[in-house]
Amino acid sequence: MQATHIWLTLGIIMASVFPVFGQATASLMEMSIEELMQIKIVSVSKREQKISDTAAAVSVITADDIRRAGALTIPDALRMVPGVEVAHINANKWAISIRGFNGLYSNKLLVLIDGRSVYTPLFSGVYWDIQDTMIEDIERIEVVRGPGGSLWGANAVNGVINVVTKHASETQGGLITAGGGSHNRAFGALRYGVELGDNAWLRLYGKDFKRTAFKNSVGNAAFDEWRIPRGGMRLDWNPSSKSRVRLSAEAYKGYAEQSISLPSLIPPYTQVINDRARVSGGFMNANWAHDFSENNDAHIQFSYERSSRREVTLGQQLDIFDIDAEHHMEVDTHNLTWGLGYHLTRDRMDNSLTIIFSPTEHSYGYYSWFVQDEISFADGRGVLTLGSKFLHDSYTGFDYQPSGRIHWNLSERQQLWGAVSRVVQTPSRLTDMRINFLNIPPATVLAIMPSDTLDSQKMIAYEVGWRAQPSESLSLDMTGFYHDYKSLITNIPGTPFFEPAPRPHLVLPLLQSNQLDGHSFGAELEVKWQAQDWWRLIGVYGYQNMNLKHAAGTTIAASAQAGNSPRQSFSIRSQFNLPSDTTFDMNYYYTGKLRNLNVSANNRVDLRLAWRPVKAMQLSLVVQNLLDSRTFEFSTSAASSGVQVSAVPRSVYSKIEWEF
Amino acid sequence: MTLYQLRKQPHNRKRLRSISQLFMLLLLLGVWSPLHASDAFKAEQLKVAFIYHFTQFINWPEDDQTHAKKVFQVCLSGKGHELEAWGNMKGKKVGERSIQTAACSISRCRECDLVFTTSSAAIKALKKRGVLTISEQPGFAAAGGVIELYTVKDRLRFRINVDAAERAGLIISSRLLKLADIVHDGGKPT
Numbered sequence: 069m070q071a072t073h074i075w076l077t078l079g080i081i082m083a084s085v086f087p088v089f090g091q092a093t094a095s096l097m098e099m100s101i102e103e104l105m106q107i108k109i110v111s112v113s114k115r116e117q118k119i120s121d122t123a124a125a126v127s128v129i130t131a132d133d134i135r136r137a138g139a140l141t142i143p144d145a146l147r148m149v150p151g152v153e154v155a156h157i158n159a160n161k162w163a164i165s166i167r168g169f170n171g172l173y174s175n176k177l178l179v180l181i182d183g184r185s186v187y188t189p190l191f192s193g194v195y196w197d198i199q200d201t202m203i204e205d206i207e208r209i210e211v212v213r214g215p216g217g218s219l220w221g222a223n224a225v226n227g228v229i230n231v232v233t234k235h236a237s238e239t240q241g242g243l244i245t246a247g248g249g250s251h252n253r254a255f256g257a258l259r260y261g262v263e264l265g266d267n268a269w270l271r272l273y274g275k276d277f278k279r280t281a282f283k284n285s286v287g288n289a290a291f292d293e294w295r296i297p298r299g300g301m302r303l304d305w306n307p308s309s310k311s312r313v314r315l316s317a318e319a320y321k322g323y324a325e326q327s328i329s330l331p332s333l334i335p336p337y338t339q340v341i342n343d344r345a346r347v348s349g350g351f352m353n354a355n356w357a358h359d360f361s362e363n364n365d366a367h368i369q370f371s372y373e374r375s376s377r378r379e380v381t382l383g384q385q386l387d388i389f390d391i392d393a394e395h396h397m398e399v400d401t402h403n404l405t406w407g408l409g410y411h412l413t414r415d416r417m418d419n420s421l422t423i424i425f426s427p428t429e430h431s432y433g434y435y436s437w438f439v440q441d442e443i444s445f446a447d448g449r450g451v452l453t454l455g456s457k458f459l460h461d462s463y464t465g466f467d468y469q470p471s472g473r474i475h476w477n478l479s480e481r482q483q484l485w486g487a488v489s490r491v492v493q494t495p496s497r498l499t500d501m502r503i504n505f506l507n508i509p510p511a512t513v514l515a516i517m518p519s520d521t522l523d524s525q526k527m528i529a530y531e532v533g534w535r536a537q538p539s540e541s542l543s544l545d546m547t548g549f550y551h552d553y554k555s556l557i558t559n560i561p562g563t564p565f566f567e568p569a570p571r572p573h574l575v576l577p578l579l580q581s582n583q584l585d586g587h588s589f590g591a592e593l594e595v596k597w598q599a600q601d602w603w604r605l606i607g608v609y610g611y612q613n614m615n616l617k618h619a620a621g622t623t624i625a626a627s628a629q630a631g632n633s634p635r636q637s638f639s640i641r642s643q644f645n646l647p648s649d650t651t652f653d654m655n656y657y658y659t660g661k662l663r664n665l666n667v668s669a670n671n672r673v674d675l676r677l678a679w680r681p682v683k684a685m686q687l688s689l690v691v692q693n694l695l696d697s698r699t700f701e702f703s704t705s706a707a708s709s710g711v712q713v714s715a716v717p718r719s720v721y722s723k724i725e726w727e728f
Numbered sequence: 729m730t731l732y733q734l735r736k737q738p739h740n741r742k743r744l745r746s747i748s749q750l751f752m753l754l755l756l757l758g759v760w761s762p763l764h765a766s767d768a769f770k771a772e773q774l775k776v777a778f779i780y781h782f783t784q785f786i787n788w789p790e791d792d793q794t795h796a797k798k799v800f801q802v803c804l805s806g807k808g809h810e811l812e813a814w815g816n817m818k819g820k821k822v823g824e825r826s827i828q829t830a831a832c833s834i835s836r837c838r839e840c841d842l843v844f845t846t847s848s849a850a851i852k853a854l855k856k857r858g859v860l861t862i863s864e865q866p867g868f869a870a871a872g873g874v875i876e877l878y879t880v881k882d883r884l885r886f887r888i889n890v891d892a893a894e895r896a897g898l899i900i901s902s903r904l905l906k907l908a909d910i911v912h913d914g915g916k917p918t
Contacts, residue, residue: 096777097816101785101907104777105883237882309880 123453123473123485125151125213125533125547127594131206131234136643136653138676138690140203140252140277140721142231143196147657148641150592150608151213151547152227153633155659155667155701158714159251159282160197160294160324163632163702166213166227167551168588168614170633170662171707176493178224181231182316184353184371185223185390189413189432192223192496197324198347198375200298202257202273204243204725207234213592214549215471215491215529225493225527226551233316236261236269236304242728249721251692253278267306274299281325282714283698290714291342296322310359319350327712328380329704330422331507331514333571338507340712341380349375363398382425383418403442405455410435415497421570424502426518432462432497451475461494464524481537488531492524495557499580505710511573516559519580526554541598550589555582558618586616586630602645609638631664632707649680665703671695672716684727693718772813774884775877779844779862782875782886783822785904788841789858789897800825801839803832806846857897870915874898875908887911 096104127149139145143162147154153170155163165174175192178185181201187194212228239261246256255277263269276297281289300318307313325344332339350373357367373388392409412433417425440455456470471489478484499522506514533547559578567575590612597605614630637659644652655674661667673695678688693699698715702708783800800822804814814829821827822841832840842860851872854861861868862875869876869889874896876887887909893900 096773097780097820099777101778101781101904104774104781105885105907107774107883 121451121475121483123451123475123487123533125531125549125592127211127213127545129209129211131204131208134203134206134209136651136676136678137641137655138653138674138688138692140255141196142199142201142203142206142209145203145206145209146211146229148606148608148639148655149209149211149213150594151590151610151612152211153637153659155662156282156713156716157702157708157711158290158292158326159279160292161326161708161711162196163707164194164196165633166211167549167590167612168630168633169226172709172711175496176223176225176227178228179231180228182233182314182353183230183355183369184351184373185411187223188375188386189388189411189496190384190386190415191498192493195347195377197294198296198320198349200275200296200320201231201233201300201318202259202275204245204257205233205239205259205271205273205302207232207238213547214487214531214551215469215489215527223493225491225525233302236271236302237263239271240269243725244728245723245725247721247723249690249719251280251282251717251719252721253280255723264303264305268303269305270301270303272299272301283717284712284714285700287698290712291325291327292714293325294323296320296324296347298322312357314355314357315353317350317352319348321348323347326379327714329710329712330381331504332421333507333511333513333573335509337509343380346378347376349373364396366393366395368393378418381420382423385416387414388412401444403444404440405442406437406439408435408437413497422504424504425497425500426502427500430497430500434459434461434494436460449477459492459494461524463495463499463522467492467494467524483535484533485535486532488528490526490528492526494524495522505706508576511571512576513567513573514576514578517562517577517579522557522580523555523582525556525582528552528554543596545594547592548589549591550587552587553616554585556584556586556616557582558584583619584616585619586614588612588614588630604643606641606643607638608640609636611636632662634660634662634669636660651678652676653678659701662702665705665707667700667703670699670701672699686725687722688725689720689722691718691720692716771884772810773816775844775864776813776816778877778884778886779842780817780820780827782860782862782904783827783842785901786860787899788822788860798825800827801841802827802829803840803843804829804845805832805843809844809846855892855895857895859896860898861892861896867915869911870913872913885909889913 129145129148133148134145137145137148143154143164146152146164151166153163153165155170157163157172161172163170163172163174164177165171166177169176173191173193177187177194179187179194179199181199186199210230210232214227215224239259240263241261243259244257248254255275257273257275259271259273261269261271274297277295279294281292284290298318298320300316302314302316305313305315323344323346325342327340327342329338329340331337351371353369353371355367355369357365359365368391370391371389374386376385377383389412390409392407394405394407396403396405398404410433412431414431415429417428419425419428436457436459438455438457440453443452443454444450445452451474453473453475456468459467459469461467469489469491471487473485473487475483475485499519502518503516504513505516508514529552530550531547533545536544538544557580560581560583562577562579564574564576567573590610593609595607599605612633613635614633616630637657639655639657641656642654646652653676657672659670661669672693675691675694676688678686680686693716697718700713700715702713704711704713779802802817809831811831817827817829840859842862843854845861845863847865851861851868855872860875861873862877863873864877866878869887869892872889872892874889874892878885878887888900888905889911891913
């Protein structure tokens with residue numbers, strides 16, 4: 069019985085693969101019509117096409133961009149996007165943000181992988197060290213700067229990053245990648261995709277890597293090795309021509325090391341601890357989309373994620389449930405979308421003397437809904453989008469987030485857009501936390517205290533954009549923004565008090581409070597130029613200027629948050645297609661100085677040379693950070709939450725990719 | 729909902745199990761090379777090939793005036809055609825007549841033997857003897873167009889309105905009809 073199954077499946081795979089193997093275009097005309105009916109069309113993603121018509125600042129990084137930048141991690145890929153700040157803190161930690169507020173736990177981004185939110189509800193930030201997948205399976209990364217474009221979520225204040233992985237039918241057959249080098253010591257991945265009958269596709273994958281430590285300030289190895297093996301699957305199934313089901317799951321277990329400075333009540337009062345953080349977890353995600361008719365469709369998505377992280381300062385285990393449903397229909401000139409969602413987190417904390425959650429176990433969540441109408445006018449030349457998200461959160465109750473956007477086609481090759489949106493960020497579980505972050509010898513502790521009076525942080529964003537395609541080979545995308553922030557959370561000094569345990573000491577409390585206001589403005593530019601058939605140039609520039617002010621009576625430096633991000637950054641990428649299936653890519657990134665963190669401006673150059681000796685195999689050699697043997701991209705500070713920064717070394721790796 | 733559906737189908741689960749066994753088997757035997765992912769083609773090129781094949785399985789009415797000409801005129805009406813792909817038609821023939829391809833507006837499309845259109849508005853104007861109308865517009869065949877192309881699982885399929893074909897005096901071979909989804913005016917299936 070089992071044997072029949074095997075041979076049957078084998079037969080199906082052979083039959084579906086053989087007849088169309090290696091046909092040239094012209095020979096399509098020579099095929100029989102029955103053969104033609106077996107051939108697959110390259111489908112241009114509907115969504116991707118829409119992006120050029122979006123009234124928001126959107127950039128898309130393709131699989132090809134990621135490969136040609138030599139990026140092995142999602143953060144490395146994000147360096148290419150204008151307005152996105154990416155700084156290594158140590159070998160496995162990054163500070164990543166959009167339009168300001170950078171830090172290890174920067175918290176104004178919504179990050180999604182295949183529509184599943186991956187920021188931790190603990191501090192509304194992202195543990196980038198566990199956000200990974202097989203990099204070859206990423207189809208594209210969509211980055212929306214500003215609050216635009218997001219229908220969902222409470223966290224999309226300054227931007228949304230959405231990682232989209234390939235449909236399982238796009239990853240049929242096998243792929244082995246392996247490589248190694250100086251810092252990226254060893255990495256490898258195996259993926260295999262099969263067709264399950266006529267209308268379902270499956271891929272299984274596994275990957276592993278080991279990064280060696282960066283260097284500390286005196287040139288010795290830092291304590292920041294990183295290794296997280298993971299495995300997963302994705303199943304795409306079309307039960308009918310109108311329904312699409314996606315099921316994916318992944319699990320990982322590994323470690324990410326860090327050196328972290330901790331206060332203590334006994335001499336020497338501050339210790340730097342080498343901590344190997346153990347991380348493990350996994351998720352499952354199910355999505356069902358159905359077309360009721362050409363102009364009427366809906367989808368529903370469910371995900372469950374468990375993650376566990378053991379650090380010297382905190383042990384945590386989180387269970388996250390999320391369900392959302394969305395319905396879309398077109399009526400006349402209206403394009404109507406509405407949806408509902410519910411997000412629930414259950415956590416369990418193991419406190420330390422530094423970080424104390426109270427209560428240690430908690431359940432909290434939010435439900436949200438939205439409605440949006442895209443109205444086209446002037447024969448489809450203009451589109452007006454009106455809508456609002458609504459949110460009900462366990463911490464702050466009800467919030468509304470309306471937006472209005474307009475998009476206008478000046479001509480087939482030129483578009484203008486503008487948008488005004490209000491967005492809020494609700495307080496996270498962080499408001500239940502006390503951090504003893506500094507000890508003033510002999511017995512005074514500076515501590516950030518829990519607060520139950522916090523309100524949402526609010527922002528109104530004004531954005532304008534211009535896109536143009538002056539010729540087939542040139543495209544320009546420009547955005548200007550003004551963000552008006554209200555009630556940002558900051559710390560104000562409270563009344564000192566005495567604590568008898570664990571040793572008698574005085575506490576100087578800092579109280580979290582919505583007392584920071586301010587604004588930022590800036591511009592982003594992206595130019596893509598196909599200079600020759602074989603030469604493509606991409607230039608990106610970002611500028612931003614932030615000013616934050618404390619409400620009267622508070623003193624802690626407001627410049628702290630404003631100065632953690634560079635004013636200016638730009639990059640130029642050059643992609644050569646050379647003869648004999650060789651490509652050569654040069655990527656140059658400039659990041660302006662981080663004024664508050666004493667980090668000077670830095671220049672980074674990555675090079676990649678790749679050769680495809682046969683169609684199924686690619687060999688590549690990558691040099692990262694060519695110009696400098698040691699670059700500090702961030703500094704040890706409150707913004708790194710006490711994690712000791714280490715320097716990005718000059719490094720080299722080679723890689724082989726083999727499809728079979 | 730989705731999960732539930734999947735679990736409920738023991739059929740699928742069995743298949744999954746056998747696939748994983750196959751996977752192991754392949755790993756053991758090292759049978760890699762024949763299993764290439766299928767090459768995919770650009771949609772427009774595939775459509776051109778389909779349309780060329782249609783012309784080979786259809787007889788145009790003898791009394792059609794245009795039939796006397798040496799040229800078989802293929803017209804592209806509406807926006808968004810990739811003319812490059814249509815170059816593949818060059819040098820091909822329908823019977824004795826050489827295929828020529830041109831973009832045209834609806835009013836001028838009347839001189840054509842075959843019209844590939846991106847707009848359903850063309851149907852009325854082209855309800856005429858000797859013109860094969862083809863479109864990808866959903867509902868094109870039901871609305872009186874002769875052939876409607878559509879995709880299922882990334883593969884191209886076609887639907888023939890036999891009433892419309894009869895009105896146009898087109899005789900379609902049974903081989904083509906067998907492969908098609910047959911509809912009548914108003915979209916009633918046979």
